[in-house]
Structure formats: C-alpha cells, structure tokens
Amino acid sequence: MHLQNLSVALSLLFAMSTTTTFSQTPEPIYEESLVPAYTLPDPLIFADGTPVKSPADWTKRRTELLQLFETHVYGKTPVGKPEGMHVESRKKVTGFLEGKATMEEIRIHFSPGQEGPFLDLLVIKPAEIPEGGVPTFLALNFGGNQSIHPSPEISITGSWMRESKEDLEDGLVADNRATEKSRGSRVSRWPVEKIIASGCALATFYYGDIDPDFDDGFENGIHTLFGKPGEGQWGSIGAWAWGASRAMDYLATDPAIDQKRVALFGHSRLGKTALWGGAQDERFSLVISNNSGCGGAALSKRCFGERVGRINRSFPHWFSDSFTQYNENEAALPVDQHQLIALIAPRMVYVASAEEDRWADPKGEFLGAKLAEPVYELLGQTGLGAKEKPPLNTPVGTTVRYHVRTGIHDVTDFDWEQYIKAIKSL
Numbered sequence: 001m002h003l004q005n006l007s008v009a010l011s012l013l014f015a016m017s018t019t020t021t022f023s024q025t026p027e028p029i030y031e032e033s034l035v036p037a038y039t040l041p042d043p044l045i046f047a048d049g050t051p052v053k054s055p056a057d058w059t060k061r062r063t064e065l066l067q068l069f070e071t072h073v074y075g076k077t078p079v080g081k082p083e084g085m086h087v088e089s090r091k092k093v094t095g096f097l098e099g100k101a102t103m104e105e106i107r108i109h110f111s112p113g114q115e116g117p118f119l120d121l122l123v124i125k126p127a128e129i130p131e132g133g134v135p136t137f138l139a140l141n142f143g144g145n146q147s148i149h150p151s152p153e154i155s156i157t158g159s160w161m162r163e164s165k166e167d168l169e170d171g172l173v174a175d176n177r178a179t180e181k182s183r184g185s186r187v188s189r190w191p192v193e194k195i196i197a198s199g200c201a202l203a204t205f206y207y208g209d210i211d212p213d214f215d216d217g218f219e220n221g222i223h224t225l226f227g228k229p230g231e232g233q234w235g236s237i238g239a240w241a242w243g244a245s246r247a248m249d250y251l252a253t254d255p256a257i258d259q260k261r262v263a264l265f266g267h268s269r270l271g272k273t274a275l276w277g278g279a280q281d282e283r284f285s286l287v288i289s290n291n292s293g294c295g296g297a298a299l300s301k302r303c304f305g306e307r308v309g310r311i312n313r314s315f316p317h318w319f320s321d322s323f324t325q326y327n328e329n330e331a332a333l334p335v336d337q338h339q340l341i342a343l344i345a346p347r348m349v350y351v352a353s354a355e356e357d358r359w360a361d362p363k364g365e366f367l368g369a370k371l372a373e374p375v376y377e378l379l380g381q382t383g384l385g386a387k388e389k390p391p392l393n394t395p396v397g398t399t400v401r402y403h404v405r406t407g408i409h410d411v412t413d414f415d416w417e418q419y420i421k422a423i424k425s426l
C-alpha cells in the first residue's frame with residue numbers, strides 16, 4: 001500500500017477503534033422477553049465436573065470459587081494487614097446524640113508513622129453497652145463521614161472526592177474536596193438515631209480514603225503502598241473491600257462490639273464491594289447488598305440493564321482487566337454472581353432491590369440470592385422461602401434475605417428497618 005494510503009487507513013482504523021469502544025456497547029435490555037437464553041455455572045459442581053456432596057467438599061469448592069472470582073472478575077487482593085499498620089484515636093465524644101451515644105474517630109494508618117495512606121473510621125455506639133457488646137454495622141460511605149450526620153463534631157474528610165454536577169451545584173464539593181456544607185448532606189441514607197435506638201452501633205468510612213474513585217492508573221490511596229496492581233491484581237472494588245477488612249481488624253479489638261454480629265453494608269458500587277469483601281472475610285456475620293446490580297448481586301448472564309461491557313468501559317478501574325474478556329460475551333464467564341453470594345454461606349446475606357432501579361436488574365438480584373440457596377441448604381441453613389420475586393415491600397427469607405421496595409436506586413428508612421431486624425436476629 002502507498003505510504004499515504006497506509007497512514008489514512010491507519011488513522012481510520014484508529015478512529016474506529018476509539019469510537020467502537022462505545023458503539024460496541026449495545027443498548028441496555030429492559031424487556032424480559034429480550035433476555036437471552038443462558039446457562040449458569042452450578043456452585044455445587046467443581047470445575048472438573050465432580051459434584052460437591054458435603055460441607056467438607058464445599059470448603060474446597062469455596063476456595064476454588066474464590067480463585068475464579070479473583071481471576072475473572074475482581075482481581076487478586078493482597079492478604080491481611082500491611083506491616084506497620086497502626087491505629088490512632090483522634091477524637092472521642094461522650095454525650096453524642098443528646099447523650100444517647102458516644103462517637104469516636106479512629107485513624108487506621110497503613111504504614112509506620114503518620115505520612116502514609118490511612119482510613120478514617122467513625123464509630124458511633126449506644127451510650128449503654130451490654131455485656132458481650134452490641135451488633136454493629138460497618139458501612140462504606142460515598143460522601144465522607146461528615147455527610148452521614150449534621151453534627152459539627154464529625155471531622156470533614158480531606159480525601160479526594162468526585163465532583164458530580166449536583167454536588168458541585170449544591171456546594172457539597174469544591175476542588176475535589178468536601179465542603180463544610182456537606183455536613184449531613186446524605187442524612188436520608190443514614191438513620192443514625194434509629195440505628196442507635198435499636199441498640200446497634202454504626203462504624204463507617206469514606207471509600208475514597210482507600211482508593212479515589214477515578215481511573216488514574218492506580219497512583220494514589222492504598223496503591224502508594226502496594227504499588228500499581230500487576231496483571232490479575234485487584235481493581236478499586238477489591239481495594240475498597242480490603243479497606244473494610246482493615247476496619248474490621250480494628251473493630252475486632254473493641255470490646256463494645258459484639259464480634260459475632262458485625263454486618264458489612266454497602267449501597268450500589270459499595271454493595272458490590274460489600275459482597276466481594278464479605279465473600280472473602282468470614283468475620284462478617286451478615287453481608288448487606290443494597291441495590292448492587294451488575295458486578296454485585298445481579299446475574300451477569302441475564303444481560304439485563306447494566307452489562308459487563310458497559311460497566312468495564314464506564315469504570316475501567318473497578319474490576320480486574322481480565323473481566324473485559326467478557327464484554328458482550330457474558331456467556332463465556334466461568335462464574336456468575338449467585339456463586340459470589342454462595343461464598344457468604346452459611347453466614348447471613350441480605351440482598352435488596354428497588355423497583356425503579358432497572359439498571360441494577362431487580363429480578364437478576366433476586367435470582368442471585370435465590371440461586372445461592374443450594375449452598376446454604378447443604379450447610380444446614382434455610383434460604384429465601386420464596387420461589388418467585390416477592391411482592392413490593394415484602395421482605396422474605398431467613399439466612400438468605402431479600403426485598404424489593406418501591407422507589408428508586410437509593411437507601412431508605414425501609415431498607416434500614418429490615419437490616420436492623422436482620423442483624424438483631426443473629
């Protein structure tokens with residue numbers, strides 16, 4: 001080919017390859033009749049075809065499945081605490097919430113000294129702690145600890161923050177930092193008084209402390225310590241989940257926390273994080289996925305709403321690079337999300353959907369929970385007790401729980417009322 005033609009051809013090819021990234025993303029499916037036929041991998045069959053027949057077999061299968069999720073979806077997470085990790089108590093307020101609670105701010109440093117990456121954990125506990133401690137929600141938040149409650153006692157996060165159009169307009173964020181105005185900006189999602197009145201504690205941290213949520217090539221947050229993830233290593237979801245385990249390391253040292261009743265909670269991308277974190281870390285006795293959708297509780301192979309290709313293109317930093325092999329190719333995935341939920345067995349799991357949150361595929365989320373049941377049953381637990389997705393606002397299940405409530409993608413008081421019942425039933 002003539003050199004000039006070659007360069008024209010090459011630039012055309014380049015233009016195509018950059019535009020195809022988005023043109024390859026098909027229109028989302030929102031009709032049940034358009035969901036393709038799919039076959040799901042069985043959590044109770046080993047990769048070599050051998051059936052899982054006993055709890056002892058399941059222990060081996062569990063290890064195999066964890067590895068499959070690492071390899072194909074979330075990437076591999078470094079194990080355990082980094083050397084030099086230590087805790088600094090920065091503030092303690094008794095008489096919080098008009099005397100009903102105490103509040104503490106704990107900085108978990110991930111390296112020796114004060115200069116390295118850290119996570120700021122806000123812990124709010126009932127004033128009266130019974131023998132054995134209180135059930136505790138460990139929850140990741142989107143807006144910084146100060147966003148969950150208007151109290152001026154809570155420190156404003158100094159970590160990098162996304163600038164959504166609404167948050168900029170509302171003055172909640174400026175120059176990628178939270179503002180004074182952001183205090184209490186997310187109260188509708190955090191019924192702190194209700195949680196405390198129920199006799200539970202709430203521990204929460206800002207997910208951006210661990211890894212700022214943008215595709216920056218893993219240059220900041222915890223990556224300054226572990227380095228840029230190599231081939232097959234964790235993406236941001238893996239890093240956020242790791243952060244939850246480090247917060248749990250701290251909670252495990254607090255006698256006011258009932259160690260048998262710690263729930264890991266997350267909404268949306270943080271619901272995906274809660275499931276992956278809870279699958280790996282067995283210290284969480286309850287895992288709560290609120291509207292987690294694609295890469296969370298929803299079955300990928302249904303291809304309903306948000307799909308693998310779309311999520312990988314919109315958020316290239318969330319998953320392992322190997323997950324992109326399944327863009328527009330979910331049928332080839334060797335795992336699906338019901339198996340992720342099964343990894344939480346025999347511990348309690350709560351999957352919640354919202355009727356109008358079709359992007360997250362409420363039916364796919366229900367099926368994710370439902371199809372984990374055989375593993376729960378093998379381990380002597382009861383499942384959902386429902387064959388079909390239940391009517392709106394009608395929670396079902398015991399060890400595996402589910403509801404779909406009216407309304408949009410959000411966290412509401414109704415959701416929290418169910419989570420409080422669930423943790424108190426442990």
Ligand code: GCU
Binds near residue numbers: 270291292311
């Ligand atoms: C986007 C994304 C979802 C995610 C959600 C969120 O909508 O596509 O996968 O759950 O953001 O975290 O808010």
